Amino acid sequence: MANFFSIFTITNLLILSLALNLSLVMRVYLNSEKHGQPKVVDVEGPATQRTLLSVSSSSGEEDIDKVINLNHGDPTMYEKYWMMMGDKTTVVIPGWHSMSYFSDVKNLCWFLEPQLAMQIIKLHKAVGNAVTEGRHIVIGTGSSQLIIAALFALSPADGSEPMSVVSTAPFYSSYPVMSTYLKSGLFNWAGDARSFNKEGPYIEFITSPNNPDGFFRSSTVNRTGGMLVHDLAYYWPQYTPISLPADHDLSLFTFSKANGHAGTRIGWALVKDEEVAKRMIKFIELNTIGVSRDSQLRAAKILEVMTNTSVDSSGESFFDISHHLMAERWRLLRAAVNNSRRFSLPEFAPGFCHFFQKETMPQPAFAWLKCEDDEVEDCESFLRGQKILTRGGSKFGVSAKYVRISMVDKDINFSLFLKRLSKLQ
Amino acid sequence: MANFFSIFTITNLLILSLALNLSLVMRVYLNSEKHGQPKVVDVEGPATQRTLLSVSSSSGEEDIDKVINLNHGDPTMYEKYWMMMGDKTTVVIPGWHSMSYFSDVKNLCWFLEPQLAMQIIKLHKAVGNAVTEGRHIVIGTGSSQLIIAALFALSPADGSEPMSVVSTAPFYSSYPVMSTYLKSGLFNWAGDARSFNKEGPYIEFITSPNNPDGFFRSSTVNRTGGMLVHDLAYYWPQYTPISLPADHDLSLFTFSKANGHAGTRIGWALVKDEEVAKRMIKFIELNTIGVSRDSQLRAAKILEVMTNTSVDSSGESFFDISHHLMAERWRLLRAAVNNSRRFSLPEFAPGFCHFFQKETMPQPAFAWLKCEDDEVEDCESFLRGQKILTRGGSKFGVSAKYVRISMVDKDINFSLFLKRLSKLQ
Numbered sequence: 001m002a003n004f005f006s007i008f009t010i011t012n013l014l015i016l017s018l019a020l021n022l023s024l025v026m027r028v029y030l031n032s033e034k035h036g037q038p039k040v041v042d043v044e045g046p047a048t049q050r051t052l053l054s055v056s057s058s059s060g061e062e063d064i065d066k067v068i069n070l071n072h073g074d075p076t077m078y079e080k081y082w083m084m085m086g087d088k089t090t091v092v093i094p095g096w097h098s099m100s101y102f103s104d105v106k107n108l109c110w111f112l113e114p115q116l117a118m119q120i121i122k123l124h125k126a127v128g129n130a131v132t133e134g135r136h137i138v139i140g141t142g143s144s145q146l147i148i149a150a151l152f153a154l155s156p157a158d159g160s161e162p163m164s165v166v167s168t169a170p171f172y173s174s175y176p177v178m179s180t181y182l183k184s185g186l187f188n189w190a191g192d193a194r195s196f197n198k199e200g201p202y203i204e205f206i207t208s209p210n211n212p213d214g215f216f217r218s219s220t221v222n223r224t225g226g227m228l229v230h231d232l233a234y235y236w237p238q239y240t241p242i243s244l245p246a247d248h249d250l251s252l253f254t255f256s257k258a259n260g261h262a263g264t265r266i267g268w269a270l271v272k273d274e275e276v277a278k279r280m281i282k283f284i285e286l287n288t289i290g291v292s293r294d295s296q297l298r299a300a301k302i303l304e305v306m307t308n309t310s311v312d313s314s315g316e317s318f319f320d321i322s323h324h325l326m327a328e329r330w331r332l333l334r335a336a337v338n339n340s341r342r343f344s345l346p347e348f349a350p351g352f353c354h355f356f357q358k359e360t361m362p363q364p365a366f367a368w369l370k371c372e373d374d375e376v377e378d379c380e381s382f383l384r385g386q387k388i389l390t391r392g393g394s395k396f397g398v399s400a401k402y403v404r405i406s407m408v409d410k411d412i413n414f415s416l417f418l419k420r421l422s423k424l425q
Numbered sequence: 426m427a428n429f430f431s432i433f434t435i436t437n438l439l440i441l442s443l444a445l446n447l448s449l450v451m452r453v454y455l456n457s458e459k460h461g462q463p464k465v466v467d468v469e470g471p472a473t474q475r476t477l478l479s480v481s482s483s484s485g486e487e488d489i490d491k492v493i494n495l496n497h498g499d500p501t502m503y504e505k506y507w508m509m510m511g512d513k514t515t516v517v518i519p520g521w522h523s524m525s526y527f528s529d530v531k532n533l534c535w536f537l538e539p540q541l542a543m544q545i546i547k548l549h550k551a552v553g554n555a556v557t558e559g560r561h562i563v564i565g566t567g568s569s570q571l572i573i574a575a576l577f578a579l580s581p582a583d584g585s586e587p588m589s590v591v592s593t594a595p596f597y598s599s600y601p602v603m604s605t606y607l608k609s610g611l612f613n614w615a616g617d618a619r620s621f622n623k624e625g626p627y628i629e630f631i632t633s634p635n636n637p638d639g640f641f642r643s644s645t646v647n648r649t650g651g652m653l654v655h656d657l658a659y660y661w662p663q664y665t666p667i668s669l670p671a672d673h674d675l676s677l678f679t680f681s682k683a684n685g686h687a688g689t690r691i692g693w694a695l696v697k698d699e700e701v702a703k704r705m706i707k708f709i710e711l712n713t714i715g716v717s718r719d720s721q722l723r724a725a726k727i728l729e730v731m732t733n734t735s736v737d738s739s740g741e742s743f744f745d746i747s748h749h750l751m752a753e754r755w756r757l758l759r760a761a762v763n764n765s766r767r768f769s770l771p772e773f774a775p776g777f778c779h780f781f782q783k784e785t786m787p788q789p790a791f792a793w794l795k796c797e798d799d800e801v802e803d804c805e806s807f808l809r810g811q812k813i814l815t816r817g818g819s820k821f822g823v824s825a826k827y828v829r830i831s832m833v834d835k836d837i838n839f840s841l842f843l844k845r846l847s848k849l850q
Binding site for chain 2: 089
């Protein structure tokens with residue numbers, strides 16, 4: 001009965017997915033008929049249509065040999081939404097545009113495109129997830145660059161020893177490697193914030209909601225001399241209730257997780273202290289001499305649509321639709337997991353979301369799955385045996401019985417994953 | 426007479442510039458009339474036309490209070506060429522394209538767009554400035570990121586002390602700061618290659634033609650254990666005779682200096698050794714999780730036009746036109762400098778250029794000017810007094826009597842610079 005239920009919902013999902021794909025293909029074709037051929041060269045048009053069609057036609061059959069890679073948080077789930085929006089986020093960049101290194105010489109962050117700065121502020125205002133007043137916006141080539149920029153900015157250039165960098169386990173698996181790979185004399189990874197007891201200044205990363213487990217977080221160490229970096233990559237309404245606007249000294253956001261455009265390497269920091277902002281800007285200047293201007297122009301256009309669809313009543317709200325998709329995925333995953341004693345998932349409490357003006361549940365971009373079987377000590381290896389690639393708990397500073405699984409991959413991969421999970425029961 | 430000559434040529438240049446601007450504005454308007462209004466949103470259209478018009482209307486008058494910033498090598502000179510090319514390099518990127526982190530999972534460099542890789546190879550073949558066979562292409566967020574990636578890749582992770590990094594003075598002013606700003610335990614700046622006498626392995630940067638002075642360069646240290654990084658940012662026909670295809674272990678190129686698109690942060694490395702390529706790729710993965718895909722798509726389109734116009738006979742060859750512009754600027758600069766004993770410039774020998782199939786002169790992207798006056802010890806300060814911002818010799822490891830001056834700025838700035846230089850005689 002349990003097995004029947006799981007397969008039934010997966011089949012339903014596949015039919016829904018097929019219908020959505022077909023409607024999108026129709027829409028793409030209708031749009032191109034209505035608007036005629038583009039006047040300028042379209043860099044990827046036909047390939048995208050092929051991809052769409054191939055996903056549609058193959059999504060009804062399982063490829064038993066296919067390796068499903070849910071190790072990375074590659075947010076390809078969002079492609080469908082942006083297809084549905086058609087030309088609204090298309091950018092046209094003529095060859096002579098944005099050639100100079102400089103975006104805005106009057107801004108402290110001279111490589112920040114003014115229109116992107118404006119759209120970042122508008123989006124935060126519309127969503128209510130961050131205070132932007134009295135903040136400097138520092139743009140980065142993804143939030144990875146901003147994480148290292150923050151470490152550089154918060155560590156004194158003439159310190160007698162490297163600044164300690166901590167985060168509470170399970171922590172984002174990149175923090176340790178980002179703090180150590182250059183063997184910097186400025187900063188160094190000092191491990192789990194819970195066991196950190198060294199005197200003196202330190203930097204604590206607070207990821208909230210947390211990657212990998214999705215829980216809300218606040219500072220663990222709470223000592224004088226602590227400098228906090230709030231990594232708010234997942235503080236968006238599709239993942240978590242927006243309880244209040246974040247009001248920290250240094251907050252990080254990233255384009256990839258907010259809207260799914262991971263290939264456009266854009267992140268931003270909201271920084272209260274001017275000197276810290278200056279040091280972060282200096283780091284990015286030395287590291288990459290600014291941030292690609294064409295990517296920023298594209299980013300501005302995408303954020304504008306996110307804001308506009310949130311406030312109008314067209315029924316195309318990015319956050320409404322994404323929230324719905326994430327809710328459906330979490331419902332299906334919990335149904336698959338709850339039918340078995342082999343796995344477990346975190347349990348979340350609902351919270352009032354000021355964006356949706358109602359109570360919502362956390363539904364993180366990653367599932368933090370635990371293998372409950374006594375025989376399975378290494379959940380990542382166990383799932384790899386099922387051709388499901390995940391990221392094991394040890395990389396996040398905890399037991400290998402846990403794995404992190406991307407919840408934002410394409411429908412076809414998510415469906416296959418659920419089907420294989422159901423078969424393990 | 427000398428003064429009359431200088432002013433006469435500057436006036437001529439300004440008239441020519443004005444005529445070119447007007448013809449470009451006409452072309453932009455005619456193109457937009459012919460093609461009608463674009464179907465999709467143009468991110469900067471009206472602003473660009475305003476800029477064009479304002480440059481045209483003000484280029485005939487000198488603003489005596491204007492600070493001319495020739496400190497950076499901001500290659501805005503090239504804007505006109507790309508305007509002239511109209512829609513040929515326009516990219517249209519729909520909102521759902523290039524969303525994944527991954528460009529090409531089959532490539533060692535998984536974040537390299539296949540079409541950009543193809544265009545890089547085609548351009549090198551057309552120009553004849555680098556061997557690409559047997560090389561891995563590693564793409565970077567500008568060549569700055571690749572410089573640090575090379576340092577990371579060539580330094581052993583478990584070395585007992587940091588690897589020494591050297592270059593022959595005058596060296597690119599960023600090498601020292603890039604090698605030291607993170608206080609890395611992997612590598613450290615060890616100064617002028619000429620005075621380097623430490624035993625053991627080392628990394629030598631060879632910039633050829635050299636930034637700042639434009640001369641050809643080869644290795645200075647020439648010892649066992651040396652690893653050479655050839656920075657070939659300026660090895661393009663508009664700057665120097667292309668004597669033969671570069672055939673090194675590790676060569677760096679950058680989009681900004683090849684074609685003027687500094688705002689599109691793209692550089693590339695040609696790397697012989699697979700392990701070195703892998704380490705560079707790892708660095709970029711940790712630093713920025715790849716390189717913006719939209720910037721790469723734009724870059725591919727621009728390189729394609731550079732290659733195509735080099736081999737067809739349309740009279741629109743990027744390298745022909747750029748070479749002509751650089752030759753004219755150098756002619757005017759030398760005329761201004763030779764009329765005085767206060768300044769001097771490097772003297773170059775001509776060389777056979779296999780690209781142009783004739784003898785050509787080096788005409789670097791920077792002028793390496795020396796203040797010959799006995800009273801002027803600090804040439805940068807002296808010129809700053811004339812509201813001309815340059816970069817002083819001490820930043821390049823030599824005497825402050827030298828300054829580096831950008832030769833690739835906008836016409837208006839270059840003309841004002843020449844006029845002020847002429848007045849100093």
